[in-house]
Amino acid sequence: MFSRKRGGPKHVRPTDAPPSEALQQSMAASDEPARPDRGPWDAQHAPGDVQRLDLGSLQIPAVEGVEVRVQANPDGAIEQVVLVDGESALQLGVFAAPRTEGIWDEVRTEIAEAMRGDGVAPRELDGPYGTELAARVNTPEGPADVRFVGVDGPRWMVRALFQGAAASDPSREGRLGEVLTGLVVVRDNEARPVREALPLRLPKEMTEQAEQQEDQTNGSRPV
Template identity: 40%
Template sequence: MFGRRRREESPVPAEEFARTEEPRGTTGGPARGSGPWDAADAYPERERVDLGGLRLPVDQGFEVQLNLAGEQIVGAVILFEESALQIHAFAAPKRSGIWDEVRAELAAGVKAAGGTAEEKEGPFGVELDARVPADGVAQPVRYIGVDGPRWFLRAVVSGRAATDAGVAETLEDVVRDIVVVRGDEPMVPKEPIELRLPPEARQAMEQQAEAPNGRDLRPFERGPEIAEIR
């Protein structure tokens, strides 16, 4: 379905996702103080969209889009208040995080593109505060990274939330409520954790695509972003 659209991202209104009440985790090591959560954590209950490798909190007023690599879903974008929150989850080594390495790669990429990047302390630890050239204008972008047990979560905040603390807080709360489902299969570090579309949402999108007078599924005009980690 996504291949026929030839679009990198396909938007899905939040209300079209099937929502499920999440159980509390009961296994794993010591409890984490806050999210994003590992699937084995005793995380707080709330409604989340089950995307397989991610359980994504979505509230009214959000629009959700999916990042595709071919036919594979590799990330999600939440649009809210003239802002975008891009979420990608990757495999990581068992005994060490990769955010320090990834952050250096991102900073180098921003500077090579003619932008600026500096580290600062944020709500999830050290993050990257960048200005990335786009259409001749330096756009503010925040790169947030969280190292989990054998996974790494990257969040990219752009648009109004990159400078508006009130809007940013809403999107930061989304990051705090994400649950990452790494799985037990062996994966190469930095390999994207594969996601899947809930059956109900896939059916709704197919019906919209087939409807002659269906509403236009406008692709998200992506803000400044560095290329995917490979």
């Protein structure tokens, strides 16, 4: 599922942090860094036998039962990616970062400060990717649990926001956790400002489907 809307992507704010395991692999002295134990993968280490949805800078593994929803502007540039599995959702973002420094620690600190400014009490958790941030926030639909996970890679950072059951209980990540572990980041060679959102675009087949739906909608309108 996808929708088109106007407006640019929201970027994370300025940050800087120590390297994660994935980033440490990229900083190895060897010309060929060792392959990490798990993803999110940099494109150079990604397993080749997995079917994925190609969104440009981010490739999402196909996991049965997980619904992928994207919002794109009229030019086909994706502004939001959300995966849904039952009572849980996972929102994904991928951003430019320095090659030798991670940015998740300070991104997390700034998210926590923003939450406190809104009267929310965030708490830190230890997870498989390091320190996570969890909180119960107010939404138009009522109080809701959220959990932020960050993964630093070579010149990129993945920010994952769990909502629903997977946020209140990390053991219920299930298939959404499988998706996060199987993500592939394709970082281009362009010099980009740190924390700039990496470009995401609709696959050709989804663009064509959107155009067909718009044509059908316009054709069904009374003259």
